[in-house]
Amino acid sequence: MVTPWLAAFPRTVAPILDEIDSTLGVPLSRIIADGPNAALTATENAQPAIMATSILILRVLEREFGFHTPARVDVTLGHSLGEFAALVAGGYLTFHDALKMVRRRAEVMARCSADASASEGGEFGMVALVCESEAHMRDLIKGIYEFLGLSSAGSKSDSANDLPAVEQVSIANINSKNQIVLSGSIERINTLMTNLRQFGGHDPRHVRLKSDSPFHSPLMKPAEEMMKKLLYEPTEEGKDIITWPGTVPCISNVSARPFKSEDQLKDLLARGCVDTVRWWNSVRYLDQEEKVRRWVGIGPGKVGRNLVGKEVGMKGAVKGGGVWGITSPKEAEEVMRALDDTEHIDEEEEE
Structure with missing residues (x-):
């Protein structure tokens, strides 16, 4: 995850690892580099490791390639946990504060999952559903809301919310025009799938995700409450933890629109623990309304890049735009060249 970056850019990367x-x-950099895998995949380590690696790559781009984020980036967004890296890149959170926040959030989330399993038994986690088309997905989402007794995503006053959190199923992510993710009790999710097949005529392909934590579900309510408290506490220097405004607009996972105020940012960032990640809506907004043509994903994986490329119809570079992912030093060099090559194409065509 970080070893190739340390080998290629030791003067930049080594101090960042020390800072982490x-x-x-905790020696997170050693866990990232050497494992053991059980320690690295534990929620309290995995989440800060992923976020830290994303920012490490961004810092390499800035210091080794002369990439000036406020001048070269029009908007930032990140999928789920990636929202924290997007906020750091956009100038709303310091790397230091984001690291501590993500670690505390992850620790509470891990306890939420453990407590649910201990008190109720059974399995908890997430299941991805894949439909044949956008129309099928819209019908499927409607059927899920009807079965759960909800009128829409994030509804607060419907009958389903009267159930104990351990009995609730949520739509955790709307990832693309034909993929969503359910979160909660695996038994309840299986019951939901059975009802959708028998009474709704829906039979989407479904895949159990590796995570045994029901992220973006009511079971994560303690994490939301912790985040609210943390976001309104002063930093170690006595300052507000959020810098407003930032240097680059940032898209909220919850609203699928740019954050509008400091208070809204704090509210939506906390709600992100339990609310649906509206990734598809976010990408459509940037693609169709803001006419974004160049997308760069940074971090240890390429899921976000692949989801974007699928939605906007670009994989790699096209004339005047492209969708790229940076997970290695070699890719950093390639993407920086591609960005330079496509920097002014749209402007030249308009002339």
Whole structure:
């Protein structure tokens, strides 16, 4: 995850790894590099590791390639946990504060999952559903809301919310025009799938995700409450933890629109623990309304890049735009060249 970056850019990367470890008070950089895998995949380590690696790559781009984020980036967004990296890149959170926040959030989420399993038994987690088309997905989402007794995503006053959190099923992510993710009790999710097949005529392909934590569900309510408290506490220097405005607009996972105020940012960032990640809506907004043509994903994986490429109809570079992912030093060089090559094509065509 970070070893190739350390080998290629030691003067930039080594101090960042030291900063990560000193901020968290644990040798996370060693766990990232050497494992063991059980330690790295634990929620309290995996989440800060993923976020930290994303920002490490961004810092390499800035310091080794002369990439000036406020001048070269029009908007930032990140999928689920990636929202924290997007907020750091956009100038709303410091890397130091984001690391500590993500670690505390992950620790509470891990406890939520453990408590649910201990108190109720059974399995909890997430299941991805894949439909044949956008129309089928819209019908499927409607059928899910009807079965759950909800009128729409994030409804707060419907009958389903009277159930204990451990009995609720949520739509955790709307990832694309034909993929969503359910979160909650696996038994309840299976019951929902059975009812959708028998009474709704829906039989989407479904895949159990590796995560055994029901992220973006009511079971994560304690994490939301912790985040609200943390976001309104002053930093160690006595300052507000959020810088407003930032240097680059940032898209909220919850609203699928740019954050409008400091208070809204704090509210929506906390709600992101339990609310649906509206990734598809976010990408459509940027593609169709803001006419974004160049997309760059940074981090240890390419899921976000692949979802964007699928939705906007671009994989790699096209004339005047493209969708790229940076997970390695080699890709960093290639993408920086591609960005330079496509920098002014749209402007030249308009002339």
